[in-house]
Amino acid sequence: MFDLSSVDLLDAFTRELQLCKLKPGEHVVVLAEPASRGDYVAAAFGAAKACGAHVIAATVPGGSPAPMPSTHTGAGPGLTSVLNDTAAQDLLKSADLVVDLTQEGFIHAPVQQEILRTGTRIIFVCDAPDVLIRNLPSEGDKAEVLKGVERLKQARVMRVTSAAGTDLTVQLAGSKPEFQCGFADDPGRWDHWPSTMVLCWPEVSEGTIVLDEGDILLPFKEYVRDPVTLHVVGGHIKDITGGAEARMLDTFFHDARDPWARSLSHMGWGLMRSADWFATAMYGKGDLMGMDARAFAGNFLWSTGPHPVLGRESYAxxxxxxxxxxxxxxxxxxxxxxxxxDS
Ligand SMILES: [Fe+2]
Structure with missing residues (x-):
């Protein structure tokens, strides 16, 4: 039987690169590691050619600087081989567009900021094929998330409440509101296909977060079964109570032996209306990054650990x-x- 999986993905990748405003004559680097999906490398390569661009497929050695397993966690620590190789970095800096097909990406690796500063745009792709296709962005998504960014920029306080008992007050001053829209069209822009979300990086938040049954813990890709109560003081988690998942989170923070593990990181809300809350339950953990959960329209997404705005580096x-x-x-x-x- 012929393997047609890359050909089956070609039109989606071509549409994606068009959304990234790839122009004839631009230079594309398709970045992969040995564990990357070969059909994605082929589809990205073919899509770049279909757009009339120059294209190089570059495969670098696998291996992460992070202490946790590289199973599409979203921690984005980058690959040691690239972090230690200026020739690889120079290749990425010389590209107009990098299609990052590595397992974890580089979102929290400082070297990515260096690459972006040269004007290279980067689109990161690692969810399953039908997740990519179902959540293929449209051009209008960017205008919608930008409205949310403007709203946060002009505001002082974000408050999050829920019937389960959440009541969190977030100070927005200096929180550097940002967005993801699923395509990287501006010079120096990083984005993630698929995603549609508004986020910010606050320093100070106070109150209580109550995780309800059915909420999703990433990168574990598990649903909460027993409510979890977290008390937040000054942007840090002071205590955690509840059932099995409370124990799990507490143990994770302890095992991380990381000064920022219990500190809050980015937070915001999802706008991806095509997202499926049950995708997390329907795929193998290695097949999925979990952007259906992260960008789900109307969710509240919050996080812990790294905080680039405050200069906190963390793998947790x-x-x-x-x-x-x-x-x-x-x-x-x-x-x-x-x-x-509805905006
Ligand atoms: Fe995150």
Missing amino acids: HLDIAMRGCTVSVDGTDVVTGGELV
Whole structure:
């Protein structure tokens, strides 16, 4: 039987590169490691050619500097081989567009910022094929997330509440609001296909977060079964109570032996209306990064560990996706009871 999987993906990758505004004559590097999906390398390579671009497929050795298993965690520590190889870095800096097909990406590796500063745009791709296709972005997604970014920039306080008992107050001053829209079209832009979300990097938040049954813990890719209560003081988790998942989180923070493990990182809300909350249950953990959960429309996504705005480097990165929350910005809801307020 012929293997047609890359050909089956070619139109989706071509559409994605068009959204990244890839122009004829631009230079594309498809970055892979030995464990990357070969069909994605082939599809990205073919899509770059279809757009009339120059393309190089570069495979570098696997191996992560992070102490945790590289199983599409979202921690984004990069590959040791690239972090230690200026020739590899120079190749990426010389590209107009990098299609990053590595297992973890480089989002929390400082070298990525260096590469982006040269004007290279980077699109990171690692979810399963039908997750990519179902959540293929559209051009209008960017305008919508930018509205949310503007709203956060002009506001002082974000408040998150839920019927389960969450009541968190977040100070927005200096929180550097950002977005993901699923395509990287501006010079120096990194993005992740698929994703549609608004986020910020606050320093100070106070109150209580209650994870309800069915909320999703990433990178474990597990649903909460017993509610978990976390008390947050000054942007740090002071104590955790609840059932099995509370014990699990507490043990994770302890085992990380990381000064920032219990500190809050980015937070925001998802706008990806095509996302499926049950994708986390339907795929093997190695097949999925979990962007359906992270970018789910109307979720509240918060995280722990690395905080580039405050210069905190950490490998202990959790993303936690919650449903049913109300998120308000200076008193105006952007999400009510887990439903996006129509902008
Ligand atoms: Fe994250």
